[in-house]
Amino acid sequence: MHARLNTHLWRHDAYTLRRMQGAFERAIARLSSLDVLNKERSSVVDMGAGDVPYRPLFEDHCKAYIACDLEMGPGIDVTFDDQGKVPLPSGTADCVVSFQVLEHVWDLDTYLSECRRILKEDGRLILSTHGTWLYHPHPGDYRRWTRDGLCRDLELRGFEIESVDAVVGPLAWTTQFRTFAYHHVLSKLGPPGRLIAAAFCLAMYPRMVIEDLVTPKDLHDTNAAVYSITARTRR
Numbered sequence: 001m002h003a004r005l006n007t008h009l010w011r012h013d014a015y016t017l018r019r020m021q022g023a024f025e026r027a028i029a030r031l032s033s034l035d036v037l038n039k040e041r042s043s044v045v046d047m048g049a050g051d052v053p054y055r056p057l058f059e060d061h062c063k064a065y066i067a068c069d070l071e072m073g074p075g076i077d078v079t080f081d082d083q084g085k086v087p088l089p090s091g092t093a094d095c096v097v098s099f100q101v102l103e104h105v106w107d108l109d110t111y112l113s114e115c116r117r118i119l120k121e122d123g124r125l126i127l128s129t130h131g132t133w134l135y136h137p138h139p140g141d142y143r144r145w146t147r148d149g150l151c152r153d154l155e156l157r158g159f160e161i162e163s164v165d166a167v168v169g170p171l172a173w174t175t176q177f178r179t180f181a182y183h184h185v186l187s188k189l190g191p192p193g194r195l196i197a198a199a200f201c202l203a204m205y206p207r208m209v210i211e212d213l214v215t216p217k218d219l220h221d222t223n224a225a226v227y228s229i230t231a232r233t234r235r
Contacts (some may be wrong), residue, residue, distance in 0.1 A: 004053040008120050010198040012183035015208045016176055016225060023228035024099070027126045028061055030097060030163070030230065036124050037061040042094040047086070047115055048101030049076060062095070068232060072098040072119065072123040084110040092118045095126060100226075102129040103143050112157040119233055122163035125159060131166075134180065135234060147222050150229065159231035167228060169220035176225065179204045 005016040005021060015215035017162065027229055031037045037044070042062040046052065052075040058065050068078045068086050069230035078087055078178045096115045115125055130144050145153070151161050168176060179201055 004231055009205050010202040011211040012179055015205055020168045023167050027230045032061050033122055044095045047092040047098045053228035054099055086114050088118050090117050091120050094120055095124050098127040116158050116233055125231045131224045131227050133225055136182050138178050150227055153229055158234050160234045161231050163230045165228040166221040167226035169212050169215040170223040171215050172208040173225040
């Protein structure tokens, strides 16, 4: 199982990763109920797969999972060319997934048009990216979105929004960011520091749970750390 799945509660980013996993599982369950995802026939294309952390979530819901990234590596099936194109036929995928990639993409038009091109007529896009988050170049880090801005960017490029899942509200993400900072400092102190860091992260996890529970829904939904969107190609 990948480290991003069912993350240990003492990991510094466990709260966010677990909430993201929950959002993706809800999207998968919904698309399975609609028969968009079907183990006997469905194809899923991961656009910017990295080390393919979320493949296990789809294994029981699709026949083929095609991982695409900038370079070949473990688990990668195809690579983007120099123009940002994917060597796959149009209409290949029942579902295209893009997990925490869009903030690293400079040319949104090319990237999203490729996502749309390789989708079947009634296919779906599951896309997650950052609302409020720390700068993290990999290799570049170019954007953050409001809920409205992300939906509009997708709509302008031919997608119809079906659902939006706001992951980690403003009270919880302030605690999450402090947890990052303390973990970073304490981990430099050797094994005792790493043990203290793990204990601190574990203590902060229930705090974030409570903070998300007490945050008003409208504030949570419009000020999230991460947004997970399910969309379809516009008819």
